[in-house]
Amino acid sequence: MSRLPFWPTAACSLCALVALALLAALNGAADLGLHRGLEALFFRTGDDAGILWDIRLPRVVIGIIVGIHLAVSGHLLQAATRNPLTDPNVLGISGGAMLAVMVFLLVTVYWGQTDGSKLTSYPVAPLPFVALIGGLVAATLTYLVAWRAGATPLRLVLAGISIGITFQALGLGIFAAWGSTRMETVLLWLSGSLYARGWEHALHLLPWTVAGLLALPVMVAKLDLLSIGDDAAATLGVNVGAIRFAAIALATVLASSAVAIVGPLGFVGLITPHAARRLVGTSLARSLPISALLGALLVTLGDLVGRVITPPAEIPVGAVTALIGVPIFLVLLGRRV
Numbered sequence: 583m584s585r586l587p588f589w590p591t592a593a594c595s596l597c598a599l600v601a602l603a604l605l606a607a608l609n610g611a612a613d614l615g616l617h618r619g620l621e622a623l624f625f626r627t628g629d630d631a632g633i634l635w636d637i638r639l640p641r642v643v644i645g646i647i648v649g650i651h652l653a654v655s656g657h658l659l660q661a662a663t664r665n666p667l668t669d670p671n672v673l674g675i676s677g678g679a680m681l682a683v684m685v686f687l688l689v690t691v692y693w694g695q696t697d698g699s700k701l702t703s704y705p706v707a708p709l710p711f712v713a714l715i716g717g718l719v720a721a722t723l724t725y726l727v728a729w730r731a732g733a734t735p736l737r738l739v740l741a742g743i744s745i746g747i748t749f750q751a752l753g754l755g756i757f758a759a760w761g762s763t764r765m766e767t768v769l770l771w772l773s774g775s776l777y778a779r780g781w782e783h784a785l786h787l788l789p790w791t792v793a794g795l796l797a798l799p800v801m802v803a804k805l806d807l808l809s810i811g812d813d814a815a816a817t818l819g820v821n822v823g824a825i826r827f828a829a830i831a832l833a834t835v836l837a838s839s840a841v842a843i844v845g846p847l848g849f850v851g852l853i854t855p856h857a858a859r860r861l862v863g864t865s866l867a868r869s870l871p872i873s874a875l876l877g878a879l880l881v882t883l884g885d886l887v888g889r890v891i892t893p894p895a896e897i898p899v900g901a902v903t904a905l906i907g908v909p910i911f912l913v914l915l916g917r918r919v
Contacts, residue, residue: 585863588872595875602879603646606886607638611894641776644784644843645885645899646878647791648776649850651840653877654794655833656851657858657870661805662829663738669851670837672739673830674720674746677753679841680772682716683709684753687768688760706786709842717838720745721830750846771845774900776885783843790839797832798870805829806866847900849907850877857910880906 608619614630622630656669670676686708727741757768770777804825807815812822837851858873884902891897 586861588862588868591862592871592875595872595879599646599875599879599882602882602886603642606642606645606882606889607634609886610638610889636780640780640784641885642882644779644787645776645881647784647787648840648844648847649877649879649881650874651787651791651794651836651877652847652850652881653854653873654798654870655837655840656877657855657866657873658805658829658833658836659851660855661808661866662826662833664808665736665739666856667739667852668742669849670717670833670841671746671846671848671851673742674724674744674749675717675742675834675837676841676846677746677749678716678718678720678723679713679838680716680846681749681753681756682712682719683771683842684756684768686712688756706782706843710786710790710839713838713842714835716749717834717841718831720749721834725830770898773898774845774847774903775896775898776844777896777898779844787839787843790835794832794836801825801828801832802866802870809864845898845900847881848904849911850880850903853907853911854880 604619607623608614608616612633614622614634618630619634622628622634625631626635652670655675659668659670659673660666690705723745724738724742727745728738754772757772767778804815804820807818807820808822808826816822840847854873854876855869857876858869862868862872880903881899884899884906887906888897888899888902
């Protein structure tokens with residue numbers, strides 16, 4: 583199929599993201615409307631300003647950042663492994679990050695509650711670091727298991743799925759064994775949710791975003807050469823092992839920090855790289871920015887749908903992205919990507 587020009591595609595995607603972000607900020611259990619919303623945005627007076635600035639805008643910003651993290655992470659993993667079915671969930675990264683956060687909350691917060699009260703909040707600042715440790719452990723185990731007998735894309739996926747399922751089962755076991763009725767906040771996090779996410783969460787996530795995006799230009803050109811095969815890339819001067827390790831490490835950082843803040847979200851890192859490549863081609867310099875924009879669009883859309891479909895109750899964004907992602911992925915599987 584013919585590919586679209588990059589800059590018009592990027593501009594249209596960015597405009598769509600801005601429009602969707604505005605729509606998400608104005609709509610929810612209490613619809614603000616355009617006039618009230620703009621007044622609250624610029625003058626910051628009244629109850630509407632509190633709703634917009636303290637509740638809606640933080641979760642929109644976090645949704646955009648998380649979407650970028652997961653989309654770029656999935657794209658890097660697919661490029662590094664030359665496997666179009668790879669994403670942070672498939673390689674076990676999300677499962678490892680989830681288990682690490684569950685253990686951290688159990689040790690530092692839950693065991694410290696002796697009065698039997700419900701856990702309504704937890705410390706935010708350490709979570710990205712904790713999740714990163716879990717994600718790196720999972721990625722390392724996947725790498726070792728797959729590469730021990732000579733890695734192939736299929737062996738990498740199978741090893742990642744096995745390790746990811748194991749870690750997720752352990753995390754859910756911790757949740758079930760140590761008072762699930764007292765950890766409703768954690769249950770919401772496990773389902774992948776932007777509920778009650780504020781500026782504090784965004785500030786703890788943003789440094790990881792900046793660091794990750796600054797590292798991308800260093801590796802994109804060499805990572806692109808892996809598509810022609812390891813041997814051919816090596817003849818062109820690429821240190822294949824080093825660039826693959828760096829890409830997987832960066833993908834782990836981005837995915838783990840996202841999981842730490844909102845919980846595991848499925849399909850974002852899997853389908854957005856496919857869609858981006860279909861739109862603008864396979865070059866990472868072209869497809870990676872589009873993938874990031876599409877990831878931000880998908881998470882923002884998922885959060886908006888989850889908030890407006892059954893107000894005042896909310897459907898977690900993780901459930902919505904799965905419902906959106908499954909049919910899209912099935913369509914992509916039926917076509918030549």
